[in-house]
Amino acid sequence: MSVGRLLRVGTGLLTLTLLLAGCASDPGNQPLDVAGGVPVGAVLALTGNANVYGQDQKIGLELALQQRNGGGGINGKPLKLALEDSGSDEPGANAAFTLQINRGVLALIGPTLSQQAFSADPIAQRRGVPVVAPSNTATGIPEIGFFISRVSAQSSVIAPLAIEQALKIQPGLKRAAVFYAQDDAYSTAETTIFQKALKERGLDPVTVQRTQLNDQDFQNQISAALREKPDLIVLSLQAVDGGNLIRQLRELGYRGLIVAGNGMNTPNIYPICQKYCDGLLIAQAYSPELDTPANAAFLKAFQAAKGGAIPPQLTAQAYTALQVIGEALVRLDKRQPLAGATLAAARKQLMQEILAGTYATPLGEIRFTPEGEVIQSQFFVAQVRMDPGGRSGRFALLK
Amino acid sequence: MDAALLEQMLLGALLALSVYLPLRCGQLSLATPGFYAVGGYVAALLSTGVPAFAGSGATSPLPALLAEMALGGALAGLIALAIGRPVLRLRGIYLAIATIALVEILRVLNLNLPFTGGAMGIFGIPQPFEHAGGYVLFTLALLAVASWLCQRLEALRLGRAMAAIRDDELAAASVGIDTPRTKLIAFVASAVLAGITGALAAHFFNSWNARAGSFDASITTLAFVVFGGSRFWLGPVLGGLALTALPELLRPVGDLRLILFGAVILLGPLFFPQGLVTAERLRGLAAVLGRSRGRGHQAPQTP
Numbered sequence: 269m270s271v272g273r274l275l276r277v278g279t280g281l282l283t284l285t286l287l288l289a290g291c292a293s294d295p296g297n298q299p300l301d302v303a304g305g306v307p308v309g310a311v312l313a314l315t316g317n318a319n320v321y322g323q324d325q326k327i328g329l330e331l332a333l334q335q336r337n338g339g340g341g342i343n344g345k346p347l348k349l350a351l352e353d354s355g356s357d358e359p360g361a362n363a364a365f366t367l368q369i370n371r372g373v374l375a376l377i378g379p380t381l382s383q384q385a386f387s388a389d390p391i392a393q394r395r396g397v398p399v400v401a402p403s404n405t406a407t408g409i410p411e412i413g414f415f416i417s418r419v420s421a422q423s424s425v426i427a428p429l430a431i432e433q434a435l436k437i438q439p440g441l442k443r444a445a446v447f448y449a450q451d452d453a454y455s456t457a458e459t460t461i462f463q464k465a466l467k468e469r470g471l472d473p474v475t476v477q478r479t480q481l482n483d484q485d486f487q488n489q490i491s492a493a494l495r496e497k498p499d500l501i502v503l504s505l506q507a508v509d510g511g512n513l514i515r516q517l518r519e520l521g522y523r524g525l526i527v528a529g530n531g532m533n534t535p536n537i538y539p540i541c542q543k544y545c546d547g548l549l550i551a552q553a554y555s556p557e558l559d560t561p562a563n564a565a566f567l568k569a570f571q572a573a574k575g576g577a578i579p580p581q582l583t584a585q586a587y588t589a590l591q592v593i594g595e596a597l598v599r600l601d602k603r604q605p606l607a608g609a610t611l612a613a614a615r616k617q618l619m620q621e622i623l624a625g626t627y628a629t630p631l632g633e634i635r636f637t638p639e640g641e642v643i644q645s646q647f648f649v650a651q652v653r654m655d656p657g658g659r660s661g662r663f664a665l666l667k
Numbered sequence: 668m669d670a671a672l673l674e675q676m677l678l679g680a681l682l683a684l685s686v687y688l689p690l691r692c693g694q695l696s697l698a699t700p701g702f703y704a705v706g707g708y709v710a711a712l713l714s715t716g717v718p719a720f721a722g723s724g725a726t727s728p729l730p731a732l733l734a735e736m737a738l739g740g741a742l743a744g745l746i747a748l749a750i751g752r753p754v755l756r757l758r759g760i761y762l763a764i765a766t767i768a769l770v771e772i773l774r775v776l777n778l779n780l781p782f783t784g785g786a787m788g789i790f791g792i793p794q795p796f797e798h799a800g801g802y803v804l805f806t807l808a809l810l811a812v813a814s815w816l817c818q819r820l821e822a823l824r825l826g827r828a829m830a831a832i833r834d835d836e837l838a839a840a841s842v843g844i845d846t847p848r849t850k851l852i853a854f855v856a857s858a859v860l861a862g863i864t865g866a867l868a869a870h871f872f873n874s875w876n877a878r879a880g881s882f883d884a885s886i887t888t889l890a891f892v893v894f895g896g897s898r899f900w901l902g903p904v905l906g907g908l909a910l911t912a913l914p915e916l917l918r919p920v921g922d923l924r925l926i927l928f929g930a931v932i933l934l935g936p937l938f939f940p941q942g943l944v945t946a947e948r949l950r951g952l953a954a955v956l957g958r959s960r961g962r963g964h965q966a967p968q969t970p
Contacts, residue, residue, distance in 0.1 A: 315925055352918065358872055359675055363915050366671040366799070386790035386874040391671075394794070406787070450778050451877060453787040 300611045301372060305348030306341070308593055309368030311378035311388070312586075316356025317481065320507045320536040321380050321582055325402055326351065328579075328586030329377065331569045335587075336594040343601045347594055354379050358387035365391050372611055374597070374618055375400065377589045382406035383453040389416045396612055398619040402589040403582055405530055406457045410640035415619050417640030419588045419631070421553045423458045423530055426647055428465035430527045430551035433649040433666055434500055435469060437549075438525055443474045445498035447489065447513060449505055450478040458529045459504040466502065474498060479509060486513045490520050499524045506531040511540025518544040525549065534580045535661075543658030547651060550663065554584040554631050555648040557665045566630040578662050579630075588629040596621040670799035676911045677806040678868050683891035683907030684813050685861040690897045691820070692853040693833035694755065695763045697885040698747075701770035702858040704777060704880025705746065706739030706865025711789040711875040712782065713738070721793055732795040736866040743862025747855045755850045758836075770885055777877040788876020792869055802871050809867070810904070813860060817900035829853055894935045896942020905943055 301307075310329055312322040329349060336347045352368060354361040361384035368376055369391070375398040379388050382404045392399045393413035401409060401418035405426075410416055435441055444466050448459035459476075466473055474496040477489040490513070493501070501517065503510050503526065510532045517526070518541075527549045537545055556567060556578050566587055570579040600606065600621045606614055623636045635643045650663035682699055689696040713720040713735050720731040754765050777783045784790075796802050820826030828849045831839035840846045869875040887910075895906020913931060917924035935943070 314922075353924075355914075357878065358874065358876075360914075362872060363672055363675065366669055367915075367918070370669050383787065383874075383876065383878075386787070387872050390791070390794075390873040394797075408790075412791075449786075451774075451786050453785075453876065456786040 298372070298611055300374070300606055300609050300614050302345055302607055305346040306597060306606065307348050307350065307371065307373045308590070308597075309371065309373035309376045310349060310351045310590075311354045311361060311364040311368060311376060311380075312351065313356045313380035313384070314353040316360075317506070317508060318356040318380050320534060321403060322353070324534055324536065324580050324582035325380065325586035327570070327573065328402070328583035328588075329590050331566070331573060331583075332587040332590035332594070335565070335569060336590070342594070342597045342606070345601075345606075347590075347597070349590070354384060354388075356381065356384075358384055360384075361388040362391060364388075369395050369397050373397070374606075374611070374615055375593050375622075377402055377586070377593070379404075381454065382409060382457070385409050385416075386412070386453075389413070392416065397615050398593075398622060400589045400592055400622065402586040406453060410637070414640070415615075417619075417622060417636055417642075419592060419629075419634060419642050420585050421642055421644050421647070423454075424461045426551045426553055427458055427461045427529055428468075428551075429647055429649050430529075430549050431462065431465045431469060431471075431502070433551070434525050434527050434549055438499070441471060441500045441525070443496060443498045444471045444500040444502055445493040445496060446473045446476045446502045447479060447486075447493070447505060448476075448503070449481045449483075449509060452481045452506065454506065454531055455481075455504045455529075458531070459502075462502050462504060462527075462529065471500070473502075479505070479513070481506065481509060483509055484512060486516050487520070490517055490522075494520060494522060498522075500527065501525070502527045502529075504529040504531065507534055507537050508540060511537040511545070514541040514548065515544045530581075534582055535578070535663075536580075537652075538654070538659070538661050543654050545652045545661060546654040549649060549651055549666075552581050552648045552650050552663065553644060554579075554581040555646075555650065555665050556663075558630070558632060558646070558648075560628065560630075560632065562628045563630040563632075580663075584630045588627070588631050588634070591629055592622060592625070592627050592634075593618075595627060596625055599625065670803050672912060672915050674799055674802045674806060674871055676908045677803065677810055678864055678871070679888075679891060679911030680810055680904045680907035681806070681813060681864040682861065682888045683895065683903035684810075684817060684900060685857045685864065686888045686892045687817070687897060687900060687903040688857040688860065689850075689853045690892060691826075691833060692829040692850050693836065694850055694853065695759060696766045696854060696857065697763050697889060698766035698769050698854075699857060699861045699888050700880040700884035701766075701773040702743035702747065702861035702880075703865040703868070703884070704773060704875075704877065705743045706736075706862030707869035707875045707879050708777060708783055708789070708865075709739035709742055709862070710735040710866035710869040711792050714793050714870070715789055715791060729795050732867070732870065736863045739866035740859040740863040743865070744855050744859040747858030748851070751851045751854045752847065755847065755854060767882060767885060770880055770882060774877045774880050777880070784876065786876060788874055788878075789869075790874035792873055792875065794873075795870055799871075802867075806867060809863070814900055814904060820900075825849065825852065890932055892942070894932065894942060896939075896944040898941065898946060899944055899949065901949075902942045902944035 312325050314322040333349050341347050352364040354364040361379040365388040377400055385404045389412045393415050399416045403420050404418050405420050405423040449455040475493050477493050533550050626635045632646045649666045652661055653664045654661035685699045722728045757765050828844045832846050891906040891910050892903045896902025914928050917927050
């Protein structure tokens with residue numbers, strides 16, 4: 269057998285295997301299998317540069333699952349959650365979404381990043397699988413299609429509140445400096461909103477500095493910004509780069525107010541900027557101090573699991589996402605038992621049920637627009653207060 | 668295994684072939700992801716901005732896809748042609764650094780040009796195929812054509828000239844091979860293939876942004892070739908298929924999967940320094956298969 273012939277045979281075999289493998293059937297037409305529990309999937313960024321968010325979200329999902337299954341599951345059947353890692357990029361999110369959909373999940377929670385959502389959500393939309401996004405804040409996510417919704421309010425609603433608060437604390441602010449990561453979708457989207465909000469309040473940014481998501485050293489941009497003598501610094505950065513930048517800002521002598529966006533809205537920044545995190549202003553869609561029974565139950569569960577710590581927004585939103593799906597499933601199953609339906613029909617009805625409901629969640633009472641955008645009544649602004657040791661801290665609610 | 672993962676594997680194999688082409692000529696070029704990104708942007712911009720390419724609603728016509736692939740490949744090829752001459756004067760690690768710089772320049776351009784959508788990129792790219800299976804068949808055909816061309820190269824004067832340059836550039840030049848031209852052809856062919864792949868990938872991934880062409884992607888695509896072997900086209904194809912699939916196939920091991928993936932990348936070159944596929948190994952395999960088949964014909968085995 270010559271090398272050439274071997275190659276032809278080998279290529280033929282490879283092609284055949286690939287083709288056979290490609291012919292896996294779509295489970296959408298099969299009856300829904302609830303024998304092992306009602307299947308719901310989650311896709312989170314547990315690795316890569318967004319992993320700090322995914323870890324927060326994972327806890328929220330676990331708590332919501334306990335809560336749901338402790339309270340009778342879906343009318344007696346347990347809710348079964350399959351969690352997959354998407355990494356922090358689009359191909360990873362696409363692969364994880366497809367895997368979950370092929371497994372026959374009824375609904376999906378995720379993905380963590382808006383950029384991933386723009387890539388992975390159309391897959392769920394095409395295959396008719398409800399998606400409840402727990403943390404996508406970019407404009408245009410629910411507009412991807414009927415099956416896409418979110419419980420995370422978009423940044424254009426929340427971000428300006430922090431600027432307002434900064435002006436309340438220090439009314440004479442004149443010179444704002446803006447930082448954002450030019451290669452990150454979240455950062456570039458949010459900074460536009462921040463800059464617009466600043467202009468509307470007569471605070472034209474004196475300088476706009478661009479960084480990169482994976483930068484560690486920001487000395488150049490900081491020196492350039494500090495030459496302009498800013499009295500307010502506005503950051504649209506993610507947790508890791510933002511934490512490092514704050515640390516370097518303070519080390520290089522900046523003493524004024526700092527406003528950060530949703531990317532730094534996680535206690536995971538504490539170990540990064542440590543004592544320098546102190547005083548940071550962040551607008552939030554969740555406050556641990558919200559006094560409702562739903563939030564009290566969530567707080568209690570979180571503190572029991574995490575030794576008294578304060579839950580971050582991402583955890584509360586992830587919890588809310590699973591709670592929404594759980595409650596919608598309970599209502600749907602009561603009206604029309606899930607066991608008899610085909611998967612495709614059950615998915616469609618579930619989406620209608622999700623959009624129709626009103627939910628008492630840790631975020632307060634929420635509903636959805638027909639498009640799938642969340643309607644949330646209350647937002648908050650918090651200030652980071654670090655403990656004297658600089659190891660840990662909390663988001664203190666500002667009235 | 669599902670079709671979407673298969674499609675990613677096939678795209679990985681195509682990119683690996685794109686890295687292999689200059690390497691076949693002894694040129695370590697890491698520019699592949701840059702051209703891949705350019706091709707993707709061409710497809711993304713055309714199919715979201717030009718009605719003739721966009722088709723109706725969510726689906727786009729197949730001829731539009733073919734045209735986008737041709738245009739994406741052509742633009743990538745033109746860029747390669749323009750910068751190829753000066754860049755290819757560099758050798759070895761210097762060429763690698765120059766091509767990394769090229770990828771970086773293209774990435775920053777893509778982030779800042781007014782029409783490429785910044786970091787968010789371009790989304791809502793229409794689909795030419797309803798299911799991932801359609802992509803798989805189409806990409807499989809493309810990979811078959813690319814592989815066949817690479818196989819043809821073994822017998823062509825151009826391919827032999829490329830191999831001669833790889834083995835000894837000075838000797839090749841002294842027997843009359845136009846080395847700058849040959850190297851440029853390999854570089855442009857690599858860019859065209861990457862551009863075509865990008866145009867297809869943009870549709871498959873629904874959205875396209877500058878992260879498609881990053882330094883990380885350069886290293887990943889180089890790993891395909893280092894892992895699979897750079898001497899023969901089957902090496903990069905296998906490397907691209909295997910290394911794209913591995914992180915997904917390792918999902919059952921949970922949190923350990925990326926550690927295992929890293930270990931495989933580390934151990935591969937350690938135990939197979941020439942890559943998985945080498946000429947000797949292929950000949951050895953052919954000999955073993957040939958012998959067993961021969962024996963089967965002559966003497967039927969007794970129980």
